[in-house]
Amino acid sequence: MSTPPANAALGREDIAHLARLSRLALTEDELDRFAGQLGAVLDAVAQVGKADVADVDPTTHAVPLTNVLRADVATPSLPRDVVLAGAPAAEDDRFRVPRILGEE
Amino acid sequence: MAELTELDAVELRDRLASGELSSVELTRAYLDRIAAEDGAVGAYLHVEGRAALQRAGEIDTARLAGEELGPLAGLPVALKDVFVTEGVPTTSGSKILEGWRPPYDATVAGRLKDAGTVLLGKTNMDEFAMGSSTENSAYRVTRNPWDLARIPGGSSGGSSAAVAGGLAPWALGTDTGGSIRQPAAVTGLVGHKPTYGSVSRYGLIAFSSSLDQAGPMARTVLDAAVLHEAIGGHDPRDSTSIDAPLPPLAECARRGATGDLKGLRVGVVRELGGEGHTDGYEEGVLARVAEAVQLMEGMGAEVREVSCPSFDLALPAYYLIAPSEASSNLARFEGMRFGIRVADDGAHDLDEVMALTREQGFGPEVKRRIILGTYALSAGYYDAYYGQAQKVRTLITRDFTSAFEDVDVLVSPVTPTVAFPLGTRVDDPLAMYAADLCTLPASLAGLPAISVPCGLSEGLPVGLQIMAPALADDRCYSLAAAVEAALDSARGSRFLDQLTTAGGAA
Numbered sequence: 001m002s003t004p005p006a007n008a009a010l011g012r013e014d015i016a017h018l019a020r021l022s023r024l025a026l027t028e029d030e031l032d033r034f035a036g037q038l039g040a041v042l043d044a045v046a047q048v049g050k051a052d053v054a055d056v057d058p059t060t061h062a063v064p065l066t067n068v069l070r071a072d073v074a075t076p077s078l079p080r081d082v083v084l085a086g087a088p089a090a091e092d093d094r095f096r097v098p099r100i101l102g103e104e
Numbered sequence: 105m106a107e108l109t110e111l112d113a114v115e116l117r118d119r120l121a122s123g124e125l126s127s128v129e130l131t132r133a134y135l136d137r138i139a140a141e142d143g144a145v146g147a148y149l150h151v152e153g154r155a156a157l158q159r160a161g162e163i164d165t166a167r168l169a170g171e172e173l174g175p176l177a178g179l180p181v182a183l184k185d186v187f188v189t190e191g192v193p194t195t196s197g198s199k200i201l202e203g204w205r206p207p208y209d210a211t212v213a214g215r216l217k218d219a220g221t222v223l224l225g226k227t228n229m230d231e232f233a234m235g236s237s238t239e240n241s242a243y244r245v246t247r248n249p250w251d252l253a254r255i256p257g258g259s260s261g262g263s264s265a266a267v268a269g270g271l272a273p274w275a276l277g278t279d280t281g282g283s284i285r286q287p288a289a290v291t292g293l294v295g296h297k298p299t300y301g302s303v304s305r306y307g308l309i310a311f312s313s314s315l316d317q318a319g320p321m322a323r324t325v326l327d328a329a330v331l332h333e334a335i336g337g338h339d340p341r342d343s344t345s346i347d348a349p350l351p352p353l354a355e356c357a358r359r360g361a362t363g364d365l366k367g368l369r370v371g372v373v374r375e376l377g378g379e380g381h382t383d384g385y386e387e388g389v390l391a392r393v394a395e396a397v398q399l400m401e402g403m404g405a406e407v408r409e410v411s412c413p414s415f416d417l418a419l420p421a422y423y424l425i426a427p428s429e430a431s432s433n434l435a436r437f438e439g440m441r442f443g444i445r446v447a448d449d450g451a452h453d454l455d456e457v458m459a460l461t462r463e464q465g466f467g468p469e470v471k472r473r474i475i476l477g478t479y480a481l482s483a484g485y486y487d488a489y490y491g492q493a494q495k496v497r498t499l500i501t502r503d504f505t506s507a508f509e510d511v512d513v514l515v516s517p518v519t520p521t522v523a524f525p526l527g528t529r530v531d532d533p534l535a536m537y538a539a540d541l542c543t544l545p546a547s548l549a550g551l552p553a554i555s556v557p558c559g560l561s562e563g564l565p566v567g568l569q570i571m572a573p574a575l576a577d578d579r580c581y582s583l584a585a586a587v588e589a590a591l592d593s594a595r596g597s598r599f600l601d602q603l604t605t606a607g608g609a610a
Binding site: 010014015018019020021022023024025026027030033034037038040041042044045046047048049050051053056057058059060061062063065068070078082083085086087088089095097098099100101102 | 204205206207208300301314315340343344346414417419420421423424431435438439440441442443444445448450452453454455456457458459460462463466468471472474475476478479480482488489491492493494495496497498499501533534537548549550551574
């Protein structure tokens, strides 16, 4: 499939949906602004659809390397207190996070 | 006599080694200049004042005691704020990492430490390296020392402004789609993007992992080669690192400067500013590049035009691949393990705290790219966008492969225009992206490419790009050194000396 879907434009609702998926609490103003800007960007990048890519393999990486392994030996990791010192909130030698589940 | 802060790094290295210059004296000269000039230039996000002087003092003491020192002992260096540095604030230009002091050093930062360098500070950048003007920094505006009303390029614009402005002898940048080469070009520096995988990415805050590559930004080709040698080579902590030795880059730069190009086959890329492809290119830029090509011919090079039709699609392919990888890489900034956290007041659950933290912590360009990348990777759109872009990437690599059957190097402008005025493109993403037009093909193919100054247009620097096959970084340095030496000799001074005499910031 090399042609972008028809009416692939990014509307305000699409931006809001994508923002939810990517955990971004965008403001109303940003939704308006990004809808216009990203519409133009999407039109530009959709030009890739013009390329004839029959029988062309995708490149995921400039240097083809596979199965880079190291010896299965435990090595020291960073000290816990050093890592937690950089965290926004820590408690009982662990990262403290907000509640994950709602009340119900 | 020239000021210390105007000397090449290699000259400084030799004076330090011979004992005629102390690291404290040199480091203090730079810190004094930073204190005097950086308010106007805005190159640094963090300056290591006292720590730098202390380290310089330790190196001087060790040298006096006859201890064995690293090859760059006592030489100051600046690092783009994308490299994590143990105990030294690191933000990647983003509010989301404000106040973070990393618990470890990036491999390249560690290698520079081991070589004996003194860290002057961390330089400004577009947030998460996304941009071509450094205006996307969450912290401050960085100005071009050649004209303070203009951009220093980006995303490594703090590093380019620091070196051009005499606020560091040299610096490291990173290049994902041109972020070393374009800022080097618009500030009159030498900037090299190494072969992908030849310099470690360990401890480099990731933007687009299949493209990101660290490299040197310096006043001369030889300085850049020496800095490159200090950071390059295999790193077992980066699984994409190539396990092969670096070519002898400094030696190639020295030999290249002798200017004999007999037998060198140079291809001029038609799609990058050639016939039928001049839209958006300034005449002055094309003229300086054409003159540099004539210069090479005069030194014995065989020049021919080469066509790489897929390069026309490099920009759309890049602006799908890089945002897609970024949307995934930047998921790690969720306000739980490092950086800032907002709205953690008991009333908001985990998802809400993450979304509010990212909303407050990220700037507009980062948000746009996360959204575009999320879209390009979505079910139903993946094949048409991300998948298609990866296939275009293959076509671009094929164009390079076939070009390199006939020529040894490819040349083009680095960027279509000289430094543009601050504020003119920041709200127009596509206009900003156009600055990367010429640098993107080598990024997508993972090839080495260098920017070397080739003259002025309207009083502002123009960069010549030299691209080479993978692992042939030495060809970039060698030819760049030939061009630099010929131009310096015709001018009777180094390129950056024009900035000093023009009465700019340096």
